[in-house]
Amino acid sequence: MERRKSTKLFAKIGIVVLVLLFLLLPGLLRENNLPIGDKSYYHLRMAEGGEDSLSFSGRENVNARGWNFLLKWIPLNVLLFVMGIISLVLFFLILKPLSLTEKILSMGFLIVSPAFIYLFNVGERYGIGILFSLAVFYFLVNKKNILAGVSLVIMFSLDYTMALFVLFLGLLWFFHKKKAVFSGLLILFLIFIFVFGEWKSNFISDLGALIGISIFGLFFIVFCLILFWNKRKFLPLYGVLLGLFLFSLRVEFGIFYFSLFLSVLMALFFVELYKMKWESKLIRDLTFLIVVCGLLFSGLSYVNRLGSGMPSDEIFDALNEIPEGHVVFSDIGYGNWISFNGKKNVWDSFTNVPKFEERRKELMELIDSRDAFRTNEILNKYEVDYILVDSRIREKWGDAGLLYLLRYNSEGFRKVKDEEIEIWRYYK
Amino acid sequence: MHLKKTYKILILIFLIVLATRLYFVFQTPHFENEGYLVKRFVDNILETGNPLVYDQLSYNGREVLYSPLYHYILAFFGLFLGSGLALKLVPSIFISILVFIVYGLSKRLVDNEDLALFIALMSGFIPIVFTETLANASIYTLVIPIMFYLVYLFMDVNNEKKIKKFVFFSFFLSLLHPAALLFSIGLIFYFILASTEGIKIGNLKEELIIFNILSTFFIQFLIYKKAFLEYGLNVIWNNIPFGILGSYFDLDLLSLLYKVGTLVIIFGLVGIIGGIIKKKDKFFLIGGLILSILILLWLRLLSPRIGLMFLSIALVLAAVLALNLFLRYLEKTKIPMYRISFMIIVFGLFILSLVVPTYYYTSRQLNEQVPNDYEILVLNWIKDNSLPDVTVLAPLEFGHVISGVAGKRTVLDSNFLLAPDTSERYEDVKLLYSTKSEVTALELIEKYNIDYIFIPIETELKYGKVKWTDDTNCFKGRFFGTPKVYQVIC
Known part of the structure; x- marks a missing residue:
């Protein structure tokens, strides 16, 4: 007993x-x-209240707000x-x-x-x-x-x-x-x-x-x-x-x-x-x-x-070098970190926005295409100012498309940060 | 007294097999490509006491993932013999021990000592096992005997001592190599076969099957966790470049007949069918193993080179029943006086179908797969006359030879697991040897920081002359025979 x-x-x-x-x-x-992952950054940002002007370069807040409310307190x-x-x-x-x-x-x-x-x-x-x-x-x-x-x-x-x-x-x-x-x-x-x-x-x-x-x-x-x-x-x-x-x-x-x-x-x-x-x-x-x-x-x-998952301090250090309010293009998983840092993203993992599939297709084309004309067209359409690339993105995207253009086509792009995390300025 | 005589014969068989292997293995002081990888791993243990986890030379530097148990065992013998000798002698002893295990298994299967001795002798000269485990310090020299020892233990497990042995060797095999999964899958097929035929295998065997499956999968996940995370279920393809994946799992039926032995296949299959018809539990175990290998080969989940090694031994074991039935049949016929003549003819044919191909394939393997003295001389020159961190371009088949002999970095080799961009590198290396464009070649040379171009005769025969090396402003010829070596100077 x-x-x-x-x-x-x-x-x-x-x-x-x-x-x-x-x-x-x-x-x-x-x-x-x-915090671990990317979605929590969206909630932490929305906990501050107000409209969402950064995610997808500005959209309606369609997600339930209860969790954001708790995070505020x-x-x-x-x-x-x-x-x-x-x-x-x-x-x-x-x-x-x-x-x-x-x-x-x-x-x-x-x-x-x-x-x-x-x-x-x-x-x-x-x-x-x-x-x-x-x-x-x-x-x-x-x-x-x-x-x-x-x-x-x-x-x-x-x-x-x-x-x-x-x-x-x-x-x-x-x-x-x-x-x-x-x-x-x-x-x-x-x-x-x-x-x-x-x-x-x-x-x-x-x-x-x-x-x-x-x-x-x-x-x-x-x-x-x-x-x-x-x-x-x-x-x-x-x-x-x-x-x-x-x-x-x-x-x-x-x-x-x-x-x-x-x-x-x-x-x-x-x-x-x-x-x-x-x-x-x-x-x-x-x-x-x-x-x-x-x-x-x-x-x-x-x-x-x-x-050991993302994000790292380096991501935010790199983002700090970009002026507030500019549009930053990166991988979809980086979108919430970009907007958390006060910049506009082109896409993020909360994909419940109108015409997301069309946007996804175009952005995938942007990542894979070596056609400079089409690349400029898409970057202009989404009013991209900066492109952020790190080693994970390089591995994921491969160097055949956009990364090839960044490397060999100096026209229109200028590297403003040349470290492990690269930032490229795009001139429209 | 009788037992003693049998054991003496068995030891004699062991010595014959070992002596034959040593005769071939010491015909060259060098190793096959894969042997140099084992040698580097063992040397690293001897130098540092630790396994190599980051290989500076392979793929210009990459993480390596493997179980170092076998390398530690070889390193232990290397302490006394030196790694070169240990890597030739010890694996030969390991694989020769198989004759004892096959003898024990055969005896359990048919209870005929003479036949068991004959089968033991056969198992020592199966062409594919003999050639594939000769000059490369192959881990299979230990994996194969242990796996069949587990089969031996499992067959008649009935007391605590045998259970403990089974547990120990299950763990040992799992820690040694992922081929342990083959045994687990074989047990699953054994269970299915026995269940479908309504044979009760007993609670203890069921428990042992459960334990073996769980422990094997657990240990594989523990060791290869990173690979599972990286590739998911595609880990079974081992990150093999797409360029060779198509042909990697191809099974050539004609070479199957030669490399396994025609009579072994025929008698083996007859034995299995006979065992299943007679509902002999022990043959279901061998049948389960054979079935699992065949299905994995058919689904292209197992490389034929490896699968056929296990299959051939399982078939030799199954053949014991067919031979036993054949002998009994002869006894019942009206011509028993011809029994001995018949036996001599059949056994003679068996020996011929195994020993002749073994001799032929072994000689060919030693000529074609082991680098010759001149190639080693060239690589030693590179070793002595270049900076420590240079990169040498070599075809896939020479990757480990370059890093093992010359001690230089390579663009790719056959250790694909966790290696970076294997498909891309394979295609790039192929392009480098086949392109006529110097611009393309220079672009790739810059991409991989290549300092030396190693062109073996096989590559020239395959792709033709490497034209871009004619530019003397960029490439300085160092050796012009077979192989050719050029240094990049621009």
Whole structure:
């Protein structure tokens, strides 16, 4: 009895250590104090309020403003950390019907998942979206429907699409006993999956996906599905797994919900597998050790990747040399950093602007074309004043198109900064 | 007493195989192209105690990603023998040990000691294994015996001691080389084959399969994490330049017959079919391995050069059943007195179908793939008479020879994983040797900071004379035989 108690205590302490590690480590590993990724810069800039005159050289602010509002009052790092903790607590509370071992394992698997690490280390609005999703689920499970409704309304101010998805899940929850409505909703969901969006080809973080699941998590789940395919108690869960998997292949934030569910399913499989009769205890222990080490390794590798990710101080130092208000052309992933620095960008990763596809095609043509006339035409159309290029961009764009022209066609271009990060002035 | 005699014969077979290998390997003091890469890795360990992680010479300087376990083992022997001798002797011993493993496996498969000894002898002279692991200190000299030792252990795993051995060698193989995945995939196919035939393989074997698959994949991800992140699933193409990717996985059926042995293929396939018909669990294991290799070859996910090495040994093992059936059949016929004559003819044919191609291909390989004394002399001249950081242009097949012998930087070599712009460099090097335009050549020479142009005879035969080197204002001829060497002076 005493031993059991101490094991539980160790497990709880382990979870606390794990959560602290995975919430703080990416920040500690960074060489600078800059937020990770590019989208958080958009929210940080919009937190100041006012119209967006820099993104796409000026556009309407169409994104939900709730996250920007929070960033105005609370520092990003603090907010992310607190959100991560609250989300985990809510996740734990939602898993009430499970045993303590299953709950602790679910939490452990969630903490080391790349999705969780991304959510609460990168300042995107998805983190707060997931927090409120969990709040809605928690209130629904505890039959506090009004509070669930309030949470859902708040979600609409954070991200419309996530809120709609949670509303759909809520409807499924309410109508799960009315077969006709439930089936209708599921059919609608499947139609949505197959009609809207584009299939994502890479959803595994270890194979290069920015937001994805761990290869070991996937491996473990596939293996357990083969092993327990005929276990009746798991059958409904397989349906949910498939639905969420398809959804995550179509919708960017789907992977977060998929990861939440995956963590629970992995914990259930883990316990089931452990309870199985094993011929060799050595093999059993080694197998579980490898699974745990694999998941940890995957998570740590992702932490390292996020920690060493862009942007760097040098980008902003280079941008500081460009006068405010000018239009800077660079890679799409650099757009939010350009506008954060007070310059206008030509494009950025918030692509919900009118005629984006036309713009994308033209800018891709600009990057790939050696035709000086056409290049000037496109640069003039988007009123570009400066072009920013660094080693990553050089590698991505190749030196066949615009970079070739910058190198060999001195007419119209002048290099104003000749270091690791190059800045070229374009004369119209 | 009888056992002792068998072991004596087995040791004699081992010594015959080893002596034959050493006879060929010491015919030249040099290595094949790949052998020089191994030598540089081993020398680096001997000098610094650490594996080479950043190669200053390859691709004008690049990160290298590999498991250094094999190189540490060779470096250990290099401490006593010197790296040159260790790289020739130790791999030969490793691969010759295969005869013991094949003997053990064959005995388990048919319980016929004489036949097992004969199969062990055959395994020592499979042409493709013999030639591909001869003068290049190939890592497969260790990978192949360990993989088949794992098959041996797995076949009759029934106690804790064998489980521990299996666990140890599973880890060892995974740490050694990604070819460990081949064994894991083979186990998966074994499981599928056995399940479809309704054969119960037992819980312990199922557990071992699970463990092996998980541990192998985990270790590969641990070692090659960076490559997986960089290339995603395309890592299976190993960053091979597009220019050679098309032909890299081509399987030539005629050379398959020669290099594996016609009779080995025939008897091997008969053995597998016989094993499956008779529902022999142990043959399902060999069958799973063969099936996995064939499917990977068919899907062009495995280089034929490597796949055929494993396939040939698996087929030799499978052939044991066919030969055993053949012998039993002879016993049942009305002509048992001719049994010995039949056996001598069949075994003689086997030896002929293996030993003759082995001798032919080995001699050819040593002549064509190992640089000759003059080429080494030229490279030693470059080593002694040029600045330390010069770059030498050489075709892909000479990349490691240049960096290994001359100790100079190269534009490209065959270690593609994580190498920069392999496709572009491959095309540029091809263009440099084939272009008639000096302007194009100079542009590329500037792009890669090339100081010396190395033109082996094979390249001249392939692309014709390299015309732009005629400009004496820009290129100073240093050697005019085979190979030619020019120094860039403009």
